[in-house]
Amino acid sequence: MDIQVDKVQDSIGQMCPMPIAFMAKNMRTMETGQVLEIRADDEGAHSDIPAWCEQTGNEFLAEEDCGDYCKYYVKKTV
Amino acid sequence: MADNDNNNATIIVMSGDMDKVFAAFIIATGAAAAGMDTTMFFTFWGVKAIQKGNLTGKGLFGRMMGLMNRGGINVIGPSRFNFGGIGRWMFKKMMGDKGVASLEELRQMAIDLDVHLLGCGMSMDVMEISREDLIDEVEDIVGVGTMLNLAANSKVQLFI
Structure with a gap:
């Protein structure tokens, strides 16, 4: 996929709510x-x-x- | 005045069972991850989830209580199928095998995401649990007034 990625988060093997929790942590940085x-x-x-x-x-x-x-792409807009 | 335009969540944790404390921490981390200002208020059996795990109590009954209720978040059993600790071990193993975070990891994640942890003063008084028996991250020891004020100013209020 042609998306410029700035950071990769490996949440393979993690279960709810960790993918979201780490996402929130990463987005802060x-x-x-x-x-x-x-x-x-x-x-x-x-x-x-x-x-x-x-x-x-x-x-x-x-x-x-x-x-x-799956790969999910999220753009920080706020 | 209640603020209707808030983005807060208040979770009251009354239970000290593994499954229910799990639910509380999963919801709290989820809410905090979604940017909600999240507070957890631990009362009665729930206080165990924020205890260090040392023996507590001063008087005879308090010490008996402390002995029965010793250990921290890692030794709490499920509300069903505990069978004297075998169930706890089994659940931990099943969850670990499937990559579910442990209660301690979840609690740490909640702390990292700035979830506010509050202890119930009355429960702690009754069970002779002191501030020093709680983990350092607990922000304050409060009462029902504070809890209600927080709940009234939250979009999500849960009692677990």
């Missing part, structure tokens, strides 16, 4: 406009990450199925 890629295999992350974006006002860019896990 990032600048507005930067993109975080989250790799996760927790099924809940599929709906949790877009829901998190809706609640926090950050932008959900895309998700990509990589077989055993």
Whole structure:
């Protein structure tokens, strides 16, 4: 996928709520406009990450199925 | 006055069972991760989740209570299927195998995400648990007035 990524978060093997919790922690260290890629295999992350974006006002860019896990792209907009 | 335009969550943790404390910390970390100003108020059996785990109590009953209730967050058992500790071990193993964070890890994550931890003064008084018996991250020992004020100014109020 043609998205410029600034930081990668490996949440493979983690379960709810850790992918979201680490995402919040990572986003705190990032600048507005930067993109975080989250790799996760927790099924809940599929709906949790877009829901998190809706609640926090950050932008959900895309998700990509990589077989055993998914990549989620989130842009820090707030 | 209650602030209706808030983004706060207040969770009252009354239970000291592994499963319920799990639920409380998962919701708290989720809320804090989503940018909510989150407070957890630990009362009665829930106080154990913020205790260091040392023996507590001053008088005979207090010390008996402390002995029965010794150990911190890592030794609390599930509300069902505990079978004298076997259930706790089994749940821990099953959760660990599946990559679920332990209660201690979840509590640390809540602390890292600035969840406010408050102890209930009355419960601690009754059970003879002192401030020194609680983990350092506990912000304050408060009463029902503070808890209600927080809850009234929260969008999410939960009693677990």
